[in-house]
Amino acid sequence: MNPSNPSTQAVVKTPPVAAPGPSNFIRDIVLEDLKANKYGGRVQTRFPPEPNGYLHIGHAKSICLNFGLAAEFGGKTNLRFDDTNPSKEETEYVESIKENVRWLGFDWEDRLFYASDYFDQLHEWAVTLIKAGKAYVDDLTADEIRMHRGTLTEPGKDSPYRKRSVEENLDLFERMRAGEFPDGSRVLRAKIDMASPNLNMRDPVMYRILHAEHHRTGNKWCIYPMYDYAHGESDSIEEVTHSICTLEFEDHRPLYNWFIQQLGIFPSRQIEFDRLNLTYTLLSKRKLLQLVEEGHVSGWDDPRMPTISGIKRRGYTPEAIRNFCGAIGVSKTNGSIELAMLEHFVREDLNKRAQRVMAVLRPLKVVIDNYPENQIEEMDAVNNPEDPSAGTRKVSFSRVLYIEQDDFREDPPKQYYRLSPGREVRLRYGYFVTCTSVVKKDQGEVAEVHCTYDPQTRGGNSPPDGRKVKSTIHWVSAAHAIDAEVRIYDNLFLKEDPNQTEAGQNFTANLNPKSLEILSPAKVEPSLANATVGNRYQFERLGYFCVDPDSAPGKLVFNRTVALKDTWAKIEKKTEKGSPKR
Ligand code: ATP
Ligand code: MG
Numbered sequence: 230m231n232p233s234n235p236s237t238q239a240v241v242k243t244p245p246v247a248a249p250g251p252s253n254f255i256r257d258i259v260l261e262d263l264k265a266n267k268y269g270g271r272v273q274t275r276f277p278p279e280p281n282g283y284l285h286i287g288h289a290k291s292i293c294l295n296f297g298l299a300a301e302f303g304g305k306t307n308l309r310f311d312d313t314n315p316s317k318e319e320t321e322y323v324e325s326i327k328e329n330v331r332w333l334g335f336d337w338e339d340r341l342f343y344a345s346d347y348f349d350q351l352h353e354w355a356v357t358l359i360k361a362g363k364a365y366v367d368d369l370t371a372d373e374i375r376m377h378r379g380t381l382t383e384p385g386k387d388s389p390y391r392k393r394s395v396e397e398n399l400d401l402f403e404r405m406r407a408g409e410f411p412d413g414s415r416v417l418r419a420k421i422d423m424a425s426p427n428l429n430m431r432d433p434v435m436y437r438i439l440h441a442e443h444h445r446t447g448n449k450w451c452i453y454p455m456y457d458y459a460h461g462e463s464d465s466i467e468e469v470t471h472s473i474c475t476l477e478f479e480d481h482r483p484l485y486n487w488f489i490q491q492l493g494i495f496p497s498r499q500i501e502f503d504r505l506n507l508t509y510t511l512l513s514k515r516k517l518l519q520l521v522e523e524g525h526v527s528g529w530d531d532p533r534m535p536t537i538s539g540i541k542r543r544g545y546t547p548e549a550i551r552n553f554c555g556a557i558g559v560s561k562t563n564g565s566i567e568l569a570m571l572e573h574f575v576r577e578d579l580n581k582r583a584q585r586v587m588a589v590l591r592p593l594k595v596v597i598d599n600y601p602e603n604q605i606e607e608m609d610a611v612n613n614p615e616d617p618s619a620g621t622r623k624v625s626f627s628r629v630l631y632i633e634q635d636d637f638r639e640d641p642p643k644q645y646y647r648l649s650p651g652r653e654v655r656l657r658y659g660y661f662v663t664c665t666s667v668v669k670k671d672q673g674e675v676a677e678v679h680c681t682y683d684p685q686t687r688g689g690n691s692p693p694d695g696r697k698v699k700s701t702i703h704w705v706s707a708a709h710a711i712d713a714e715v716r717i718y719d720n721l722f723l724k725e726d727p728n729q730t731e732a733g734q735n736f737t738a739n740l741n742p743k744s745l746e747i748l749s750p751a752k753v754e755p756s757l758a759n760a761t762v763g764n765r766y767q768f769e770r771l772g773y774f775c776v777d778p779d780s781a782p783g784k785l786v787f788n789r790t791v792a793l794k795d796t797w798a799k800i801e802k803k804t805e806k807g808s809p810k811r
Contacts, residue, residue, distance in 0.1 A: 253559045255500050259298060259471055262498075268470040272304025275469050276330065276337075277344075277460070279311045280322040280444075282514030283529040283536040284329045286550070286571070287505040293554035294502070295473055296335040307467055308337035312345045313459045315443040323444075325529070329537035334547045344454075344463045345445045351454045351462055352406070354492055355417060355435055359398045363491055364435060365391055366401040367418050374416070377423070378431055384424035385431045391420065405438055408451045412438050419458075421487060429484045433457055461485030464497035472497045475504040476563060502559040508568045509720040510535045511727050516736060525740055526721070532777070532788045533721045533744050543718070544765050544775030544790030549578035568720065569797035576795055579765060579773045584612050584619060587657070587703045588753040588768040588787075590715055592631035594677040594707065597662060600628040605706075608658045608688060622756055626659050629707040631752045636702045637678055639667060646699035648678065655701040657769065661686040703769045705752045712750035713757070713785040716777065719744045753785065760785065767793075 252260075259272060274295040278284060284292075299306040308330060310323060330337070358364035367390045369377065379385035393401075405415055417436035425431055435458040440451045461484075464472045479501045489496050505512060511520075512535060520526050520534070529536050532543035540550070553574040557566055587610075606626045613619035632648065641649040648654050653663040662680040670676045685692040689701070721727075724739045731738070757766070765775040772792040779786045 251558070254561070255294065255471070255473060255502060255559055256298060256301075258498075258500055259302060262470070263302065271468075271470055272299050272302040273307070273468055273470045274299045274304065274473060275307040275309050275342075275464065275467060277309045277311045277463070277474075278326050279314065279317075279456075279514075280319065280326060281314065281317040282322060282518050283325050283534075283538055285512050285514070285517065285535045285537065286507065286510075286540065287512040287535075288329075289333060289537060289550050290505045290554045290557065291473070291475070292330055292333055292335060293551055294559065297555075298471070298473075304470075305340060306335070306337060307340040307342055307469070309342040309344065309463060309467065311456065311460060311463070312343050312443070312445065313454050313456055315439065315441040315453060320444050325538060329541075332537065332541060332547055333550060342463075342467060343445055344459050345443060347459070347463055347466055348446060348450060348454070350466060351459055352452075354462065354494075355402065355454075355458075356399065358419065358435075358491060359402060359417075360395060361491065362395060363420050364417055365393050365398050365420055366405065367391070367416050367432075368414070371413060374434070378428065379423070381426075381428070385428075387423050388418075388432070391423075391432070402436075405436070405452050406450075408440070410438055412440055414438060417452075419484075419487070421484075427480055427483055429457070429481050430487070433484060457481055457484055458488070461488055461497065461499070462492075462494065464499075465489060465492075465495040468495045469497045472499045474499060474501055476501045476561070477504075501561075503561065503563045505557070506563065506565040507535065507571065508565055508725045509722050509727065510568060511722070511736060519737070523737070525737060532716070533718050542777065543788050544579075544773060545575050546578050546582070546765075549575045552578065565726075567797060569795075572791045573795055573797035575791050576773065576793070579767065579790065581615050582613075583765045583767045583773055585610075585614070585767045585769055586754050586757060587624065587705055588713070588715075588751060588757075588766075588771065588774070589631045589633055589703070589705050589710070590717075590748050590751045590768075590771065591634040592750075592752045593634045593637055593675065595630045595632050595662070595680055595704070596677055597628050597630070597660075597680050597682045598665065599681045602628060604628065605709075606687075610658045624658055624754055624756070625706045625709040626656075627706045627708055630656070630659075630704045631707055631710060632656075632678075632702055632704045637664075637675065639675060647702055648680075648700075653696075653698050655686070655689050655698050656704050657701050658689050659704060660684070660689065661692065661696075661698060703771075705754050707752075709755045710752035711755055711758055711785060713753045713787055714747060714749040715751040715774070715787045715789065717746040717748065717789045719746075751787075753787075757785065765790065 276292050276295045296306045367388050369388050377386045416434045418432045418434050421430045421432055423431050434455050436452045436454055439453050442448055482499045521529055526534055530538035530542045553571050607623040608626050609621045610624045611621055636647045638645055638649050648664050650664050653661055655661055660682040662682045664680050666679045667675050668677045720741055721744050722739045723741045727736045727739045760776045762776050762778050768774050773790040774787040775790055777786040777788050
């Protein structure tokens with residue numbers, strides 16, 4: 230019964246998966262099946278996206294699970310496009326999905342498949358089912374079928390066409406395929422049980438008529454298999470051993486198993502897990518598409534989007550996402566994960582790999598009056614305290630600098646230890662400086678701050694008298710700094726659950742009007758002159774930033790990936806087991 234099995238080719242290369250965390254129920258099932266030699270010791274999984282949008286962080290969870298499990302047990306993972314719906318699918322989505330899976334660090338090698346590859350086989354099996362009296366052509370309209378379906382408490386009613394002879398069904402199905410009938414006029418249904426307590430078993434539709442061009446099969450077909458008919462069979466064709474999917478398909482499992490039994494095909498085992506939900510985030514391709522189409526974001530790869538393309542552009546690393554997906558694990562109940570937890574994993578990873586630099590986002594001019602007018606000193610700065618092999622670099626120090634506006638207060642409140650009149654602070658890698666006076670603009674706003682420096686504190690070291698300061702601030706030399714545009718992002722939605730709206734509103738009412746703030750010109754140290762798109766840095770004291778593709782020669786654009794303050798690490802410390810708050 231099985232066509233040539235494409236999944237048994239090629240040797241698996243172990244992808245760079247995160248170290249396996251504690252076991253979970255899916256892994257336990259795989260282990261049991263391996264022990265019982267259920268599939269001859271094979272582990273074959275697949276990631277089956279529908280190419281109707283860009284992948285998001287929820288898909289990353291599924292990708293890490295499928296590829297991670299197979300890799301752990303020497304198995305293989307297929308990438309399969311579930312392209313049964315010609316009207317919504319586009320080649321752009323196929324390409325972005327392939328790129329995203331690769332970027333996450335996974336490799337399907339030569340096992341790239343499409344459900345549309347199986348249209349001939351699926352059609353053949355439909356004919357088999359008709360011949361066995363297990364499927365029939367129904368002339369009811371979609372509305373009538375719905376009305377006949379019954380409810381959770383009431384059984385459905387048989388269609389008047391349910392008793393059609395095998396010959397008539399074969400004839401009508403062939404004429405449906407040949408294009409004799411208009412869209413929606415007839416469907417092919419499985420003949421199961423209109424009284425089943427499971428609504429999915431009440432004679433589900435297998436094929437519909439759709440005179441639409443398909444991105445791969447062109448105009449070959451004008452009937453298309455329904456997802457519920459195609460999905461399980463595609464798994465069987467590929468001899469997928471463990472078909473892992475999200476919980477909403479639990480009630481569909483009996484139907485998939487019914488097809489497997491009727492057709493006597495490879496018995497893939499479906500296992501359901503909880504889909505990822507994140508606070509302040511929407512994970513639905515349909516809604517993300519709406520954000521793109523209505524222009525609420527600049528595109529699928531807007532750094533505020535939870536798409537893989539968006540978070541990549543934002544500066545998240547594949548390692549951070551894999552570690553996050555490993556840590557959240559899987560469960561049998563849907564919950565919600567704190568966005569702060571994802572950000573925690575991003576920080577943890579960037580802390581290890583990002584070079585430190587100094588950048589001033591909202592510049593305030595500082596003049597060091599007793600520093601020689603034309604003097605420039607090259608100060609040593611550490612590139613990454615977490616990684617001594619990253620070495621040091623030179624940072625130019627001069628008489629006129631920029632510091633953050635926030636690091637100066639003319640009237641400092643209590644507990645404010647940064648620069649203010651009469652106060653001494655350390656300029657990181659520079660000198661101790663003391664504020665002597667301020668120059669104001671007409672409106673009273675501070676235009677520049679004047680200081681004196683202590684030559685005995687070169688490199689930011691304490692002077693011989695052991696004098697201490699309470700604050701260290703960052704700076705850039707005005708003459709050496711480069712201008713940059715810096716984009717600061719906040720949550721895209723104001724509500725923890727963006728779907729929670731007042732009557733008559735939709736989720737866009739919860740969009741955060743301040744999710745993007747553009748700072749320009751910010752001043753960054755000259756070592757960033759050669760920064761290229763995708764490079765990631767820690768701007769000291771400010772957060773992690775990466776170079777945006779909007780950069781061009783002479784124009785540097787940075788995205789703030791994430792700020793430094795880790796709220797989740799604090800939550801984690803407070804919760805007894807250190808498990809994420811759900
Ligand atoms: P969406 O609801 O965003 O449109 P989908 O489930 O329709 O997603 P598919 O392309 O059909 O998207 O999904 C491919 C795979 O990714 C499926 O196996 C699906 O179960 C899984 N998946 C989708 N969303 C999530 C999520 N939020 N968490 C975990 N897995 C997910
Ligand atoms: Mg779907």
